Amino acid sequence: MKQRRALRKPINDDSVERVAPKRPYVLVTDAGHENPPFKRLDQPTGFLMDRISIRGGKILNGSIQISGAKNAALPLMIASLLTAKTLILRNVPRLADVNLLLRILRNHGVDMMVEGKRAKQDESVGETIHLSARSIVDTTAPYELVSRMRASFWVLGPLLARCSEAKVSLPGGCAIGTRPVDLHLMALEQLGANIEIEGGYVVARAPKGLRGNRIVFPKVSVGATHNALMASTLARGETIIENAAREPEISDVAECLNKMGARVSGIGSSTLQIQGVEELGGADHMVLADRIETGTYAMAAAITGGDVLLKGARADHLDAMLLALRQAGVKVEADGSGLRISRNGNRLYPINIDTLPYPGFPTDLQAQLMALMTMADGVSTIRETIFENRFMHVQELARLGADIALAGDTAHVRGVDKLMGAQVMATDLRASVSLVIAGLAAEGETVLHRVYHLDRGFETLEAKLQACGASVERLTAG
Ligand code: EPZ
Numbered sequence: 001m002k003q004r005r006a007l008r009k010p011i012n013d014d015s016v017e018r019v020a021p022k023r024p025y026v027l028v029t030d031a032g033h034e035n036p037p038f039k040r041l042d043q044p045t046g047f048l049m050d051r052i053s054i055r056g057g058k059i060l061n062g063s064i065q066i067s068g069a070k071n072a073a074l075p076l077m078i079a080s081l082l083t084a085k086t087l088i089l090r091n092v093p094r095l096a097d098v099n100l101l102l103r104i105l106r107n108h109g110v111d112m113m114v115e116g117k118r119a120k121q122d123e124s125v126g127e128t129i130h131l132s133a134r135s136i137v138d139t140t141a142p143y144e145l146v147s148r149m150r151a152s153f154w155v156l157g158p159l160l161a162r163c164s165e166a167k168v169s170l171p172g173g174c175a176i177g178t179r180p181v182d183l184h185l186m187a188l189e190q191l192g193a194n195i196e197i198e199g200g201y202v203v204a205r206a207p208k209g210l211r212g213n214r215i216v217f218p219k220v221s222v223g224a225t226h227n228a229l230m231a232s233t234l235a236r237g238e239t240i241i242e243n244a245a246r247e248p249e250i251s252d253v254a255e256c257l258n259k260m261g262a263r264v265s266g267i268g269s270s271t272l273q274i275q276g277v278e279e280l281g282g283a284d285h286m287v288l289a290d291r292i293e294t295g296t297y298a299m300a301a302a303i304t305g306g307d308v309l310l311k312g313a314r315a316d317h318l319d320a321m322l323l324a325l326r327q328a329g330v331k332v333e334a335d336g337s338g339l340r341i342s343r344n345g346n347r348l349y350p351i352n353i354d355t356l357p358y359p360g361f362p363t364d365l366q367a368q369l370m371a372l373m374t375m376a377d378g379v380s381t382i383r384e385t386i387f388e389n390r391f392m393h394v395q396e397l398a399r400l401g402a403d404i405a406l407a408g409d410t411a412h413v414r415g416v417d418k419l420m421g422a423q424v425m426a427t428d429l430r431a432s433v434s435l436v437i438a439g440l441a442a443e444g445e446t447v448l449h450r451v452y453h454l455d456r457g458f459e460t461l462e463a464k465l466q467a468c469g470a471s472v473e474r475l476t477a478g
Pocket of ligand 1: 070071072074150151178179180181182183184185219220221222223224245363364386387388429430457
């Protein structure tokens, strides 16, 4: 994987790479992207060239409805492969990744129906999708599709459990790290699968079906937990998954699986017990609120010194993030309707954070927190412990005037008095939105290129920000 690098100019210590304002830097290559450009099913011409223009300095005030979580919706959709009956998913966000996964599932034989809008239906509520995998017509997930979205690799476990075989392309690396799949394969092998790698594909077979076993993950992995959990629901006997990821999205999937007739216990803990069943049925399930979208708009409200109600947000899924905001001097109030975030003129204090698996501070909010800390009163330390290459936003934030020094897995962010608008480039989903956050606080115009990254994971971002008074506009090419 090629990387982009700033000119190295150590400051205090040789291990420190400083990316500071006004220092020249070169872009050697494109940093790559998790998701190569693709034509969405409903994609307008010129979609890939869209940009977002932000005129900073507006204080955000108002309310934002939080969408269904992308990272729950994707595995929930994949769970439809486990049953011949219909799985109804509500509050599914309208996202490019959801569209792509629908296409991938259709390739396996899943019939789908999106419920039409009802009169007076709230636009901010996501879609209701009916998924029916009456018969699986193809157990191969091809490179062309899997390489566009890593989560599609998670079809491996369900296909194998239901059809006793599956052939799924290896997803490859991406902009934020190498992202191996060894833990996924180890888990399925523990369940009795025979796995071979042939021509860039994982070929998994279990002619006699999967059988329950004890799976001990040496490292916490969200995707490997999803894969093992879904596969084990149809395995014979009991499966125990130890050191399972505890992200709320895993619990949401486990609860949906139980509605489908699975027998999963220990939900929300790091030990999941699954009693395998012969078959699963249909279910009707509401996708949980997106905690990463919530955190993102919380940082946006905080950086502008605004006052925003995040409707439907789940404060109980965001303890580490809310603690960080409070330490930074941001006011956080939670009630039954959501979360209110305000910083009426208070100063922003610097903070020190390590990203960690849930319930720790999420890596998916690291870039957004960094954007916020660019304007704090002092030096913040942000350590990324989940992915080895998730600092691509640093150089782009520097284009806006941020003062950030990188030392290995740690970013030292020295707050500046002001950011200045500039042309910046999105490199992955969360990095992109960190640039939007910084742009909201920057003086003048910030133009974000490669907006397709944002469309993968943020539903109607411009409209949500505009409704709170932000000057954000999509510039559509072609
Ligand atoms: C999920 O990715 C999320 N994706 C990511 O969100 C999120 O950043 C990540 O979990 C961590 O929270 C979805 O839910 C669709 P992991 P996943 O397996 O499952 C290593 C976003 O922006 N690892 O928990 O792929 C891996 O390299 C995305 O929405 C292995 O070593 O992440 C990483 O260092 C980006 N071997 C760590 O584990 C494996 O077999 C955690 O990765 C699998 C993972």
